[in-house]
Amino acid sequence: MPGESKALDTGSIPTNGEAAGLPLAVHLPEPRHEYEPPQPPANGTVTDAGIQPGRSNLLGRRLRSAAPWLISAGAFFIYSLISVLRYERRESMSWDLGIFTQAVRAYAHFQAPMVNIRGQNLDLLGDHWHPILMLLGPVFRVFPSPITLLVAQSFLLALAAVPLTRTAMDLLGPRQGSAIGIAYGLSWGVVQAANFDFHEVAFAVPALAFSLCAYIRRDDARTVLWSLPLLFVKEDLALLVPVIIAMVVARTRLRGRAGYQGAAIGVGVACGALLTSFLVKVVIPHFNPDNAYLYWKEGGCLDPGQHAGLGRLMTCVPGQLLDGLGVKERTILLTLLPVAFVAVRSPLVLLAVPAMLARFVNVGSAYWGTDFHYSVIPMVIVFAAAVHGLVLMKESREAAARRQASRKPQDQHRIQAPPQPSRRSGSPVQGWLRAVGDAQLKHGAVAMLAVAAALTQSFPLQDLWHHETWFPDAHVAAVKRGEAAVPSGVTVETTVTMLPALAARTEALWIGNPNIVEPPEYEAFDIDRAGWNGQPSALDFVRSRHPGYGYEQVFADAANNVYVFRRTD
Structure with missing residues (x-):
């Protein structure tokens, strides 16, 4: 009958009722319960407690959670190997390993770091500001050897792989995160630092990595707390702490107000400059027997002893920056190359600018190139910026997809007119940038790994293949x-x-x-x-x-x- 539900079944109809003209007795069926017992997953079992994950799935999750530490452990092994082998070959590049060994030895015996290597009766805190070295004193007391410092440095450099890998895995996926973590471990800037004797900036590497990764995760408290150790690593690194705090304030308190955000960052830079100036002009000279900061002369016309006025500074500083421009350009290129230039997609890359400017304004050419340990701070920053850049691009595309999806229900019942070319469509440059971004988002992590692996042939890791590396003469x-x-x-x-x-x-x-x-x-x-x-x-x-x-x-x-x-x- 029209309008009759086809979902109803009729039961048996008594003959006598039908003959008497009584209403038909319709029997509704018993309700059907669409219940099916849980099916065990491909690698799982069903127990009274429910579906239990299979061993292979559980093993996979454990491997993913352990991947950052496994990558860090591999990097630690490589860094320790190349640094200890260099020491056993007695191929120190400078006096730094001896200086820091003598300072840490003094800390181990609860003494001031009087380092005669640098100058008889010189307190090393009057050379650079690095009280964080005290942390190595107890370890050196147990293992009194330069190898202790080299292994500690290797641990600190490798530890930064943990937050970088974990953050990339959580926000970009396990494969991309693992590739980025391995790329960091192989990156030439970090390997060069491990190969170079010992330097206090090793303490800044994990602190920066944890701080910037917390910023990427929008964990503001940890971002600030992890930045604080930089105050005790080196005087120029203290500049970054107020800047990082200003970044957090700008994002949390001044969201959507670009002018105020820029002002907050400017205040952070100014506070960082004042803090660094205080350490250089007051704290370090207090420990120096000559009541002076020993490195002003390396700044050329920035040396207060030259009494250069503002006009001279405006002319001589650009000249110092342009001196050896080819070498400096190569250093910038090689700093961005291991991250496949993805770092430029994030504002975090600007944190590397102070360290690069300090090197390039220096009149000593040894600071300009890729030797020694000078590139390790920019390197960890650009890797964090690369992770952030990929996350920003991913979020941007996901937001665009959601906006597109939200329009579809409203447009379903509309008669669509033929698409007309828009006068406000994106420019070819914008289209090209978006295409590059799509490629970076899809293949950026693999590109980082490939570039980092290729560059190992030009930097100290290649030494491991040479016979003389293992067998000193x-x-x-x-x-x-x-x-x-x-x-x-x-x-x-x-x-x-x-x-x-x-x-x-x-x-x-x-x-x-x-x-x-x-x-x-x-x-x-x-x-x-x-x-x-x-x-x-x-x-x-x-x-x-x-x-x-x-x-x-x-x-x-x-x-x-x-x-x-x-x-x-």
């Missing part, structure tokens, strides 16, 4: 025998190759320092015998350095040019 053996000939606890003047090992157990001085006040008890050196600084023999060289004092030879390996002398009066 006879010269290294001679240096170690010379070190063993120097008793512990004495004062010894020595060269860079022997400096770290002797600084761990003696009062070491660097043989190149002109400000040695008292002649040391021992002279131990490894220098070119063809010169002796104009002297005919090693003994004449020692006597010329300390006239009026007698020295006798206690160890000599003439074939490898290693000598040790003891003072006799």
Whole structure:
């Protein structure tokens, strides 16, 4: 019948009722319960407690949660390997490992960091502001060796992979996050820092990584708290703390007000500059015996001793920045290359600008290139910026998709007119940028990994494939025998190759320092015998350095040019 529900079934109709004209008895069916027992997942089982995850799924989740730590552990192993092998080959690049070994040794015995290597009776806090080194004192007390500092540095550099990997995995996916974490571990800037002796900036690397990743996750409290250790790492890094705090304030309190946000960031930069100036002009000179900051001269016309006025600064500073422009451009390019230039998609990349400017305005060309440890701070910043850039692009596209989806229900019953070309459509440049962004979002993490892996062939990781890396020559053996000939606890003047090992157990001085006040008890050196600084023999060289004092030879390996002398009066 019309309008009759086809979902109803009729029951049996009694014959007598039908004959009497009584209403038909319609029997509704029993309600159907569309219940089906839970089906076990492909890798799961059903128990009384419900569906239990299978072993492979559980293992996969555990591996994903452990991936950041596994990547960090792999990086730690590589960094420790290349740094310890370099030390065992006695290939120190500078006196830094000896300086910091002597400072941490003093902290380990609850003493002020008096570092004779840098200058007799010089408190190292009068050189740079790095009280965070005190944290290594207890470890050095148990393991009194330069290797302790190298392993600690490797741990700090590798630890930054944990927040970077975890944040990328959570916000971009496990595969992309793992690729980005491995790319960071292989990145040349971090590897160079691990390969370079030791430096206090290693403490800033994990602090920056945790802080910036917390910012990406919009965890404002942790963003600020993780930035605070930078105040105790180095005077120039203190600049970043007020800037990071200003970034948090601008995002949380001034959202949607671009002018006020820019003003807040400007205030942060100004406060950071004032804080750095306070450390440089007040705190560090307080610990320095000459009541001075020793590195003004490296700033060229920024040196207050030159009394350069504002007009001169406006002309000479740009000149210093443009000096060696080709080298500086290459450094900028190589800093952005390991992140496939994705970092420029995030405002966080601007945090790398102060460190780069400080290097490029310096009159010393050693700061401009890719050697040593100078690129590690920009490197961790650009990796955090790359993660942030990918997250911003992903959120932008997801928001556009939601807006598009929200329009569809309203447009379903409308007669669609043929699309007309819009006068306000995006420009070709905008379309090109969006296409590049789509490619970066899809392939950026893989590109980072590929570039980082390719660059390992031009930086210290390639040394692991060389025979001499693992098997030091006879010269290294001679240096170690010379070190063993120097008793512990004495004062010894020595060269860079022997400096770290002797600084761990003696009062070491660097043989190149002109400000040695008292002649040391021992002279131990490894220098070119063809010169002796104009002297005919090693003994004449020692006597010329300390006239009026007698020295006798206690160890000599003439074939490898290693000598040790003891003072006799």
